[in-house]
Amino acid sequence: MNKAEQAGKIGGLVGGFKRRERQKFLVIFIKLVEMEEFPDLKLTSCLAKKLIAAFSGCKSISNDVLIKEFGKPGNKIKQQNLDDIVLVLTERYSETYKSLWNDAKKKIEDDANEYKRQKIQEMRTSIS
Structure with missing residues (x-):
């Protein structure tokens, strides 16, 4: 694997890491709003998706994540x-x-840099 391929692979891994961490943050934040506002109800995945888009500037998350976290049988609103x-x-x-997002964003960037450093080290080790 040449350097460009390695850089591309690492970039993809780091991008995926950041996306998953952003999704985790958004789900946790929406669950906090849910607990605060609707202690006796569960949000639908549709409402959760709309809230996520509204808070995050139209960025969305995986439908699989939405269904897993908010899609419950018999959950109607x-x-x-x-x-x-x-x-x-x-x-x-x-x-x-x-x-909360500003704090989380800094942590995600720090964690992503550490993740990138680990992946670079793993690649160097596997080539040697």
């Missing part, structure tokens, strides 16, 4: 009010989101 719910919750939690 009135669909017509989703946009209103999203608007109210994003206004209420936007400052909290920004603060």
Whole structure:
């Protein structure tokens, strides 16, 4: 494997790592909002997806992750009010989101740099 291929492979691994960490953060944040706002209800995956898009600037996460985390059998909520719910919750939690996301983003970058360093070291070791 030449250097360009190695760099591409490492870049892909690091990008995937960052995407998974961002997804974890978004799921945890939405679950915190869920616990705070709807202690007796579970959010639908559709509402969770809309909230994630609203908080994260239209970035989304894997549908598989949404279904795993928020898709529960018999979990129904009135669909017509989703946009209103999203608007109210994003206004209420936007400052909290920004603060937590800034901290999480720094940690993800630090963790990604460490992950990259480990992968580079693993590749060097496997070539030797």
